Amino acid sequence: MALVDVDLALIGYGGATSLLLDALDRHGVRGLRIATVDPVETARPHRTWAFWTGPRDAFDPILDAAWSHVDLYGPGGAQRLELAPMRYAMVRSGPVFARADEAADRLGVQAVRASAAALDDDGTSVTVRDAGGAAIVRAAWALDSRPTAPHRPGRTFWLQHFRGWWVRADRDVFDPSSAILMDFRTPQPAHGVSFGYVLPTGPRTGLIEYTEFSPARLDDAGYETALRSYLKLLDLPELAVEEVEDGAIPMTDAPFARRPSPRVVRLGTAGGATRPSTGYTFSAMRRQAEGIAAALAAGGDPVPPAAYPRRHLWMDAVALRAWDRGLVAAPAFFERLFTRNPPGRVLRFLDGLTSPAEEVALMGSTPLLPMARAAAGDLLARIVR
Structure with missing residues (x-):
């Protein structure tokens, strides 16, 4: 060559x-x-990406679906989150x-x-x-x-691992105007957190996925059982599975x-x-x-800015430590984050775009004492290293 x-x-x-x-x-x-x-x-390989966006997006012509409100099922029950002017969007x-x-x-x-x-x-x-x-x-x-x-080992290493089914029903079963973002009614693992979500692309079609945040993946039987259990929880009829996708993403x-x-x-x-x-x-x-x-x-070098502010990465490290050490239950953490803040603030935070003042408000909506313990433990671990 x-x-x-x-x-x-x-x-x-x-x-x-x-x-x-x-x-x-x-x-x-x-x-x-x-x-x-x-x-x-x-x-x-085919995969699906979901992301937050505004009322207009360069990818609008190729989006599979977008929703201006989503549903969250946490320990306190069902919550509908109005996202406008933001949207939750999906593209294949x-x-x-x-x-x-x-x-x-x-x-x-x-x-x-x-x-x-x-x-x-x-x-x-x-x-x-x-x-x-x-x-x-x-x-x-x-x-x-x-x-x-990674460049060096971290203090916490989990995976976001998942398996999803693209399904089709023989009658209308989905509401295409709304997605289920996080459904924590799934059985929770001993070490980690699980949730389902439903992203409808029409009255009869959509993506149903089971996701875990935990240190290790399941085997095929584990994902199969989890997805079938979730379909039963949703009280859906028999669905034809047209495609399967899965993956694992580092959370560390x-x-x-x-x-x-x-x-x-x-x-x-x-x-x-x-x-x-x-x-x-x-x-x-x-x-x-x-x-x-x-x-x-502009004639410059092809070097992008950091994906997230350093303070956001520190907050992520503290949250991971809190979940991993059992100091905070992740379902309650996410429920409080979304229900005690305007959704737009949460979405900007998840994308790394909030201001320090907004982040103070976000931290104030989480369980303060357990998160303080996690922050102290993270600080000590950094000093010891």
Whole structure:
């Protein structure tokens, strides 16, 4: 394989790279030599992303659904959360990937079908090498979205792990105007928290998912049992399962190296886009993509700002510690967070966009003594380390 010389090498071609290509195209970035480096020639795995957005969004033409109110089932019962002017939106990866492929064509992106085994950064350029050590791409910058381990271990490590069924009924069973965001009526694990959610795309179709925040995944039988139990709780008729999707997302206070060397920038979860306390990733990946595209359009370097403020990461570390040590029950924590604050404030916090004053109000709505104990324990652990 001949060495490919480019300005940008995009390592991995999943969600983060797809969003970046779309952003580069929309920001009018032209004249850059760009290559994607990924071994997969077939279609990328399908997945679903849910995120908070305003009354208008660049992805409106490809959204599967969006809701201006959602339902929460917590220890205190059912609560309807009015989100307007915000919306909770859902998009499937297929249309996102298709937009990225179209953008790649317009940008003249070269596809290099190979695995990147090493990124050698000499401070002026990055050489991408394959598993045999051969140089396949040389780039001024490498933007790497492949999964990677944290820079160092954290004090708490959980997973958001889930399995969802895309279902179809033979009669109207869903209210497409409303989604179930968190339903904590599911049986709770001994160490962790579980919930279901329902994202209808029509009166007869939707995504029903079982999710856990806990240290380890279930086996197939465990997810099957949990989903069937949740369908029974919802009192739904027999449904045809048309597709299955699952996954696991790290929830940890362990830091990820966003810039492991001068000209290598990490994107997605590897670049800190996953919110440690919730597993939400999509909105932060979009912000990374927009930041990079705006910087390049202005003639700058392709380095996005941090996905979340440092104070938010500290609050996430405290929350994870509180749940992991059994100081606070996560269902009650989330219920209090949503019911004792305006939904817009909570949504901005989950996206890392609140002000310090708003965060003081949010912290005041959580169980203060247990959270203070968790904060003290986190501080001690940082000192000891």
